[in-house]
Amino acid sequence: MDIYLIRHTVTTVHHSVCFGRTDVPLAETFDVDASRVLDKLPHRDALTVYSSPLQRCRSLAKKISPFFYMDDRLMELHFGAWEMKKWDDISREELDPWMENYTELAPPGGESCNELALRSRECFEEILRREHSSVAVVTHAGVIRALLAGLLEIPLSASFTFSIDHGGVTRIDAVDGRRTIAYVNR
Secondary structure, three states: OOEEEEEOOOOOOOOOOOOOOOOEEEEOOOHHHHHHHHHOOOOOHEEEEOOOOOOHHHHHHHHHHOOOEEEEHHHOOOOOOOOEEHHHHHHHHHHHHHHOOOOOOOOOOOEEEEEEEEHHHHHHHHHHHOOOEEEEEEEEEHHHHHHHHHHHHOOHHHHHHOOOOOEEEEEEEEEEEEEEEEEOOO
């Protein structure tokens, strides 16, 4: 099975703003950005498509195939009370402990990176058990990093060394129980 992990395209929200689960709009460049992603996907007609339910993923999933599955486990990290706040506006008393141990700690009302990893890996394993030949998973950078960390058996915190670009495609080959990362972030 070929699995293509695809990060959604660019949104309208500036990188200075903390957001994960908030359903933010896509940039005006969406059609051009989506076309670039489609060019990276061979045999699109044979792909089974899964998507995070957030519109920034759903919109791209619809471009790949009119029929796709949505799964909440493919959503980005839930930042809870920090959603849509500027990073600079979050108090240092709250932010600093989280930055020191974001894999274990959750923002107020949110989830930890370990919780994201657990749910996204559960979803990935479920997809692998199905009889698909090729799969596209339209999701978020946090989910892709968590899946790569699991496959490489590295600490989740080390996954932040991976650059996962908007519209980037990562391919994983799964054959006879063996999983190989073919490429990251094309």
